[in-house]
Amino acid sequence: MPRPSGFHYEQRGDGTVAITHHGRSAATLRGARADRFLAEVESGDAQLVMARWTGAYRFGNERQARQHPRNRSGRR
Template structure:
């Protein structure tokens, strides 16, 4: 599975955190969620944490899921 890359975050003065992916806004965290995110980034792999928080953590498994028998209904 490829490693996530291209994520960045900026902590603002009001305590919110803006997440970006390749220069585009990917999410804004406020309050307790921002604090929890910052704690996770400090403790682990920052790119992996940001990918998980933005929901962009699925790399390579989409094709496999599409071919699963449960997901084939209606296809020939």
């Protein structure tokens, strides 16, 4: 699976963190969640952390497996 790319984050003056993906807004974090996110970005791979926090990490087999009849179990 290719590494995530195209993510950027901006820490704003009011304590919020805005995450964008290829220029489009992907998430806005506030308060304790913003603090946890910033700590995690500092200690790990920033692109991977942002992909995980925004839910934009299902691009490969994970997405295909979700659609398999065996894994649907009545959900759509």
